[in-house]
Amino acid sequence: MQKNKNLKQQALSDIEHIQVHGRTTGNLSPLTLFWTGSAVEFNAKGAELWLELEVDYEVYEPWIGIVINGAVVSRQMLVAGRYWVCIFRGMNADAVKNVRIVKEVQAMSGDPGCSLQIHAVRFDGQFLPVEDKPYKLEFIGDSITSGEGTVGAKTEEDWIPMWFSALSNYAAMTAESLNADYRVISQSGWGVLTAWDNNPHCNLPDHYGQVCGLLSGPKNEALGAFRANDFDAWQPDVVIINLGTNDGSAFHSPEWSDQATGETRKQRLNEDGTYHAEDLKSFEEAVRSFLAKLRKNNKKAHLVWAYGMLGIPLMPAIYRAVDAYVNETGDKRVSVFQLPDMTEEAIGSRSHPGAAAHEKASKELTGYIREILRQG
Amino acid sequence: MQKNKNLKQQALSDIEHIQVHGRTTGNLSPLTLFWTGSAVEFNAKGAELWLELEVDYEVYEPWIGIVINGAVVSRQMLVAGRYWVCIFRGMNADAVKNVRIVKEVQAMSGDPGCSLQIHAVRFDGQFLPVEDKPYKLEFIGDSITSGEGTVGAKTEEDWIPMWFSALSNYAAMTAESLNADYRVISQSGWGVLTAWDNNPHCNLPDHYGQVCGLLSGPKNEALGAFRANDFDAWQPDVVIINLGTNDGSAFHSPEWSDQATGETRKQRLNEDGTYHAEDLKSFEEAVRSFLAKLRKNNKKAHLVWAYGMLGIPLMPAIYRAVDAYVNETGDKRVSVFQLPDMTEEAIGSRSHPGAAAHEKASKELTGYIREILRQG
Amino acid sequence: MQKNKNLKQQALSDIEHIQVHGRTTGNLSPLTLFWTGSAVEFNAKGAELWLELEVDYEVYEPWIGIVINGAVVSRQMLVAGRYWVCIFRGMNADAVKNVRIVKEVQAMSGDPGCSLQIHAVRFDGQFLPVEDKPYKLEFIGDSITSGEGTVGAKTEEDWIPMWFSALSNYAAMTAESLNADYRVISQSGWGVLTAWDNNPHCNLPDHYGQVCGLLSGPKNEALGAFRANDFDAWQPDVVIINLGTNDGSAFHSPEWSDQATGETRKQRLNEDGTYHAEDLKSFEEAVRSFLAKLRKNNKKAHLVWAYGMLGIPLMPAIYRAVDAYVNETGDKRVSVFQLPDMTEEAIGSRSHPGAAAHEKASKELTGYIREILRQG
Amino acid sequence: MQKNKNLKQQALSDIEHIQVHGRTTGNLSPLTLFWTGSAVEFNAKGAELWLELEVDYEVYEPWIGIVINGAVVSRQMLVAGRYWVCIFRGMNADAVKNVRIVKEVQAMSGDPGCSLQIHAVRFDGQFLPVEDKPYKLEFIGDSITSGEGTVGAKTEEDWIPMWFSALSNYAAMTAESLNADYRVISQSGWGVLTAWDNNPHCNLPDHYGQVCGLLSGPKNEALGAFRANDFDAWQPDVVIINLGTNDGSAFHSPEWSDQATGETRKQRLNEDGTYHAEDLKSFEEAVRSFLAKLRKNNKKAHLVWAYGMLGIPLMPAIYRAVDAYVNETGDKRVSVFQLPDMTEEAIGSRSHPGAAAHEKASKELTGYIREILRQG
Structure with a gap:
């Protein structure tokens, strides 16, 4: 595999333009997504983007969906651990992509150990502002x-x-x-x-x-x-x-x-x-x-x-x-x-x-x- | 996370009942999937199943889709490396699931480094025969x-x-x-x-x-x-x-x-x-x-x-x-x-x-x- | 035109098997259809069927629809006068057709002169019983x-x-x-x-x-x-x-x-x-x-x-x-x-x-x- | 019934603006419609329109469909005889309606007696030009x-x-x-x-x-x-x-x-x-x-x-x-x-x-x- 040498790691809390959906504590170090439909959203001008997740549970694992420019492109189970997930790669570095990483599963009242957190990104481009919808x-x-x-x-x-x-x-x-x-x-x-x-x-x-x-x-x-x-x-x-x-x-x-x-x-x-x-x-x-x-x-x-x-x-x-x-x-x-x-x-x-x-x-x-x- | 202590690792070549779709060399140690739509299929009676993949590429990464009992439940990018992917967990151990893990992307003539291989499974149950379709x-x-x-x-x-x-x-x-x-x-x-x-x-x-x-x-x-x-x-x-x-x-x-x-x-x-x-x-x-x-x-x-x-x-x-x-x-x-x-x-x-x-x-x-x- | 010499005229009130839909007075000499959806229905074993209508209005003319074996085959305006309308002709005399002639227009509170009546049929076959629906x-x-x-x-x-x-x-x-x-x-x-x-x-x-x-x-x-x-x-x-x-x-x-x-x-x-x-x-x-x-x-x-x-x-x-x-x-x-x-x-x-x-x-x-x- | 005293009878051949569809001889006194889909079309500014038809057959009767402003409003069997059919009535006299009366049934090679002709109209308004479609x-x-x-x-x-x-x-x-x-x-x-x-x-x-x-x-x-x-x-x-x-x-x-x-x-x-x-x-x-x-x-x-x-x-x-x-x-x-x-x-x-x-x-x-x- 060719390493993308332009990827730069950044804590979520250091990103200027980030949109968080769903109720949270406001904390971004890391960001905890509780509810289904919760999400982080970026307007990402760059070729490759990764997210660092931390996941745990006793019984019920979280899942995420990835939405790029309004289209669902991926849906995957998140196993326990702290690791990087690639959101996209190989894209035109000059084009701005609207990207949402969405929690696919509800808050789990039946599993006090279930959690999904986002720590950081690796990205080779620039995040642009995400406007609120009307x-x-x-x-x-x-x-x-x-x-x-x-x-x-x-x-x-x-x-x-x-x-x-x-x-x-x-x-x-x-x-x-x-x-x-x-x-x-x-x-x-x-x-x-x-x-x-x-x-x-x-x-x-x-x-x-x-x-x-x-x-x-x-x-x-x-x-x-x-x-x-x-x-x-x-x-x-x-x-x-x-x-x-x-x-x-x-x-x-x-x-x-x-x-x-x-x-x-x-x-x-x-x-x-x-x-x-x-x-x-x-x-x-x-x-x-x-x-x-x-x-x-x-x-x-x-x-x-x-x-x-x-x-x-x-x-x-x-x-x-x-x-x-x-x-x-x-x-x-x-x-x-x-x-x-x-x-x-x-x-x-x-x-x-x-x-x-x-x-x-x-x-x-x-x-x-x-x-x-x-x-x- | 609670570890599933019943999981047993098995090389793909040791599994009695496995169905491989798509042209391959016949080799299962490991199995290389070349073409889009290529797949491994199991009738899996058990609660939790993992697959060990080995993935590489210079440019174009592979993706897989996971089909359980005929329904697509997941689709995800495969980054380079050798690692385990969880196919399902927490299911009724007594029910037989038909499971297909399908290569979502074509053979890549433009990337001689692209490969997707399957080495082994971790499973807590029993594989039953998969019949050929008519x-x-x-x-x-x-x-x-x-x-x-x-x-x-x-x-x-x-x-x-x-x-x-x-x-x-x-x-x-x-x-x-x-x-x-x-x-x-x-x-x-x-x-x-x-x-x-x-x-x-x-x-x-x-x-x-x-x-x-x-x-x-x-x-x-x-x-x-x-x-x-x-x-x-x-x-x-x-x-x-x-x-x-x-x-x-x-x-x-x-x-x-x-x-x-x-x-x-x-x-x-x-x-x-x-x-x-x-x-x-x-x-x-x-x-x-x-x-x-x-x-x-x-x-x-x-x-x-x-x-x-x-x-x-x-x-x-x-x-x-x-x-x-x-x-x-x-x-x-x-x-x-x-x-x-x-x-x-x-x-x-x-x-x-x-x-x-x-x-x-x-x-x-x-x-x-x-x-x-x-x-x- | 070849006349169908087998047609026999029969007053509506003389037909043994006839189903009337919609509120009526019970009178069949002639039958007055008041409401939209009102209808006469026959199970007609014969080749050719005509209905004698009497229609009047000052402003709003009635319309009828013709339904044969459940399919709408005709919908037509009824002008004023007393005349015969052909419901079907040239059909297999041995086959039983379910036929409904349906008033397509509502009772007209705004036109005291509006009326639609059915006097008689001309038919070359036999009417069979129409069963009530469940x-x-x-x-x-x-x-x-x-x-x-x-x-x-x-x-x-x-x-x-x-x-x-x-x-x-x-x-x-x-x-x-x-x-x-x-x-x-x-x-x-x-x-x-x-x-x-x-x-x-x-x-x-x-x-x-x-x-x-x-x-x-x-x-x-x-x-x-x-x-x-x-x-x-x-x-x-x-x-x-x-x-x-x-x-x-x-x-x-x-x-x-x-x-x-x-x-x-x-x-x-x-x-x-x-x-x-x-x-x-x-x-x-x-x-x-x-x-x-x-x-x-x-x-x-x-x-x-x-x-x-x-x-x-x-x-x-x-x-x-x-x-x-x-x-x-x-x-x-x-x-x-x-x-x-x-x-x-x-x-x-x-x-x-x-x-x-x-x-x-x-x-x-x-x-x-x-x-x-x-x-x- | 209130007679519409404004209706004026006009031979088809005397109408300035009339569009005939389908192959014909060119003769309008009367117009014979041979083929299915054949039609006369008017842009009729008036409240009430009738057509005088002459119909005959030995076996297979013609049917017509009536299309007003692009919507099919009627479809009816034409029995033998020469008679008037009402196309519309009671409409806003100032509005122009596009009206097509369409032969619904094919030329009948199996019935040399079958014919459908249009002689005249009764109308209380004015016919406007019908433009050719592109x-x-x-x-x-x-x-x-x-x-x-x-x-x-x-x-x-x-x-x-x-x-x-x-x-x-x-x-x-x-x-x-x-x-x-x-x-x-x-x-x-x-x-x-x-x-x-x-x-x-x-x-x-x-x-x-x-x-x-x-x-x-x-x-x-x-x-x-x-x-x-x-x-x-x-x-x-x-x-x-x-x-x-x-x-x-x-x-x-x-x-x-x-x-x-x-x-x-x-x-x-x-x-x-x-x-x-x-x-x-x-x-x-x-x-x-x-x-x-x-x-x-x-x-x-x-x-x-x-x-x-x-x-x-x-x-x-x-x-x-x-x-x-x-x-x-x-x-x-x-x-x-x-x-x-x-x-x-x-x-x-x-x-x-x-x-x-x-x-x-x-x-x-x-x-x-x-x-x-x-x-x-």
């Missing part, structure tokens, strides 16, 4: 928003990072269609009130205020995951909340119990199969209260509760909750949007929406948000 | 068949491996639709008579008899690239020859000259822009003669000259050449098929057919070959 | 459900019957996908509370109980349009109500006033552009009350409020109204479904959803109703 | 070009006019995409040498020089069908010849014999199922000779032999014949284009290409012809 979107969701099932054969059943994707995902597609920067806050199996298994601790709202509060353990604490998120630094135009699917499943799942504390929880069904009124009320209250928390932190954003890719059983409750919130606050910048149901042909792996389902959902959602942005 | 297809072609342009943004112009793909390619798509094993013999810029630039040495027929004769240099010689190919070991049902596009370009390109030898060559146009009769004749003779060589080595195959994804200016000549061959030999198992022209929307990178163009071509070609296979 | 659907709606805009160029602006179609229509498509018989009750410009221009008399609920109560005049009275509909004779499995689009427009339209009576009406906007609470309440009350009326007449049907092909501004109000109805009655067989918004490419004539928009809406609605029918 | 195309073909099978259910088997369409047809679609005027010369079952049943009289070339020479009988003679066509009056830019499909079938059909004269004919297969060389030669000679005849009559046209919607068994012979013609004449403005094969999903009625197959063929052919027109 809009900012934040997506909050569960496995659907984590892109679970968008990769892999229909028959796959293992719960592993390989089947997740940030790029083959309605959130990424919608942001691209609208020419928007975006962030994703999502966790497979979680809900707005409880997880699919009735675990009341697995809800997104409780952790919304922190950089990545759904993680746990001393390592993540050291990485700054539990620090307060700096909302002022990034105010979205639209927040899309795609939650409720696991809250719906909880009604059909067995009681959750914590063997340590004896705590139990169950969203109940009536004998006729309808939702128990009291528990449904709790769900609605969770929605209402999450909207209030979102508004507190996102002053100017339109809040869109977008729900339906795996059915709409809780839609009436969501509408009631939004009504309750609007009546209470007078806040008019909240709405509900039904996403198209996954069709038979669009099933991906793990019985989740596949890439085609995400494309369809994105197309509908894009139309809806475009109108919101147009009305300003 | 049909065998061989694709012979140029940049189109090498999948140049199927990855990357429309604006890309650099000639680099990143924009090539064996998987996002009509050959792979057609083989999959027909449930066939397949091999690819292809080189960007080359033709049946000359290259796009009139270089008469850059033709596929001259090198057809060797394992990978279009490579050069002592390293490739040592790797066995120039050995006679063992045709008896793999007899295709259909050979698809997608050549002529660069032969057509040669008429519009400047004269080629070899500064060392003073040799020159030019496929000429008449003043009215039509092809010079004599040079067209040479092209036809090259087609006719290649068909004879193909038949010699592929006794039972139907030979399909498939041409048209970038226009059909040489189609009449191809038909004449096929006629000449048929008249001379009485061989009836030869035909011509026009592939659909690339449309504006289907342009990929480097002005080449993009993935959508390959899908369309594959759909038409699949229909045509299915009928041939049906008639037996 | 499901029955009723669609209630406005211009969208009347198929306004599904025919004609995008530039068309005239309000004429030519641009309407019962066949190129989500209602027909959904019924076909679900293998269901269906009826349509629809009127362009009308709503559940008021018309688009705030006219409070142009609402569907007031006229739901009659055969075709939104018509007027002595002629329609004589035809039986104002008689009570015989609900017992045809009980749908699902009633789809696609109303609200014109109610939404009313908020943005000038006050309606009746110059004769001095009566006025206006659904008001607040200064900030939001809906006036009191008027929104009236709309919700109209929805709630219509649901009660629908339930009274359709004991076993699932009621689906399907809304959204031209935006969803009233969706929260619809959800509230349905909630109110459910809370009041305990009736659980009511739900709301959001139809996909018309995209730019799917605009038909008169700025209405075109055929492509209807196809998309039908696909989503079909999936939703299929699940309802599956659950029984 | 290009002229002529399509010559068989049942495919006659649109047989583009209407009706897959199960239909009767040979009747109902399943034919000029509008749901690759010829019309291609002309529209290229913004071209066009003519069609086509006959179901016919070939360039013989019909599908080996009848040597059923070939298009023999009748190409006459207005509509494939008809027969004294009535058609009186209508001028056998007069020499005035080629100078309409010189196409491109002639598309879609013939060969029935010539291919002839090889697989029984011998044809004329019981009256004892004449017989058979295109023979060899024992191994290949085409008999001599008979194949006859086919090629027919192609070559037809090209010469076409060139004689169409001096400036590019001649495109377009073949393949129902397979390509005769493609090599077509290429040879074109080569022979080019070698003999030096004429370079001739080429061959392979149309995409009909797929399973695109089958229409009578096992013929359905509308989807025509759309696909049109898309490919349009791309090919656009390039020819671009090169001028």
